[in-house]
Amino acid sequence: MTLLEARGLTRHFGGLKAVDGVDFTLAEGEIHALIGPNGAGKTTFVSLLCGRIPVQSGSIRFDGADITRMPAHRRVRRGIAYTFQITQVFANLTVFDNVALAVQRRGGHLAEETQAALSRVGLAERAGQIAGTLSYGHQRVLEIAMGLALQPRLLILDEPTQGLANAEIETFKDLVRQIVPETTVLLIEHNMDVVMDLAQRITVLNFGEVLATGTPEAIRANPAVQAAYLGG
Numbered sequence: 001m002t003l004l005e006a007r008g009l010t011r012h013f014g015g016l017k018a019v020d021g022v023d024f025t026l027a028e029g030e031i032h033a034l035i036g037p038n039g040a041g042k043t044t045f046v047s048l049l050c051g052r053i054p055v056q057s058g059s060i061r062f063d064g065a066d067i068t069r070m071p072a073h074r075r076v077r078r079g080i081a082y083t084f085q086i087t088q089v090f091a092n093l094t095v096f097d098n099v100a101l102a103v104q105r106r107g108g109h110l111a112e113e114t115q116a117a118l119s120r121v122g123l124a125e126r127a128g129q130i131a132g133t134l135s136y137g138h139q140r141v142l143e144i145a146m147g148l149a150l151q152p153r154l155l156i157l158d159e160p161t162q163g164l165a166n167a168e169i170e171t172f173k174d175l176v177r178q179i180v181p182e183t184t185v186l187l188i189e190h191n192m193d194v195v196m197d198l199a200q201r202i203t204v205l206n207f208g209e210v211l212a213t214g215t216p217e218a219i220r221a222n223p224a225v226q227a228a229y230l231g232g
């Protein structure tokens with residue numbers, strides 16, 4: 001089943017075609033990676049999907065409904081959660097309270113669901129710690145817990161492994177494998193090992209347009225992708 005479908009999605013900044021007529025579908029339960037060179041439009045594209053930036057033209061359907069003009073907070077309620085490159089953790093609050101805020105936003109059972117989200121990412125033992133004192137890697141994991149606390153249908157992760165150590169990347173990959181297929185995952189990622197390991201399908205953006213979509217094998221073998229991004 002198709003969970004999300006974008007048609008002709010467009011966002012220009014002045015003369016710059018950041019996202020330019022993108023057609024894109026997400027199948028329910030898949031791990032889908034979005035890759036491409038710096039400035040290709042990946043963050044802008046997912047910002048359009050979650051409503052952080054308004055669409056100029058084109059449409060987005062999510063779970064059968066047109067969400068093109070829906071405000072971001074209502075998309076969250078419909079099941080789209082996201083974590084962005086820039087850390088969203090409240091540094092002065094405890095780990096527990098950071099996640100509790102996300103649970104509260106959804107109107108869930110505060111203590112139980114907060115604890116469950118923390119256990120899921122392996123942060124339960126640090127529940128009482130002030131978030132700002134966590135290592136960088138743990139803060140990134142906390143962000144994912146905050147996203148999961150929303151119990152999303154779709155979790156969008158923008159460069160989640162950036163700055164993580166190798167062992168933390170392995171933990172992250174295990175976590176993503178555990179949350180599908182209940183949660184569909186859209187992953188912006190520059191680390192090609194992570195992409196090839198996790199993704200069932202990959203979409204390559206280049207200059208705001210879709211260059212290719214396919215399985216990891218097909219994308220790796222695609223000459224246009226090699227020329228634009230993989231440096232083959």
Ligand SMILES: Nc1ncnc2c1ncn2[C@@H]1O[C@H](COP(=O)(O)OP(=O)(O)OP(=O)(O)O)[C@@H](O)[C@H]1O
Nearest residue numbers: 013016017018036037038039040041042043044045
């Ligand atoms: N608010 C904005 N105003 C003007 N230009 C913008 C804005 N946001 C993004 N851009 C430009 O749009 C283009 C696409 O940027 P975007 O951040 O979406 O690319 P990206 O593929 O996510 O890049 P990276 O891999 O470096 O994160 C870039 O040229 C960027 O400078």
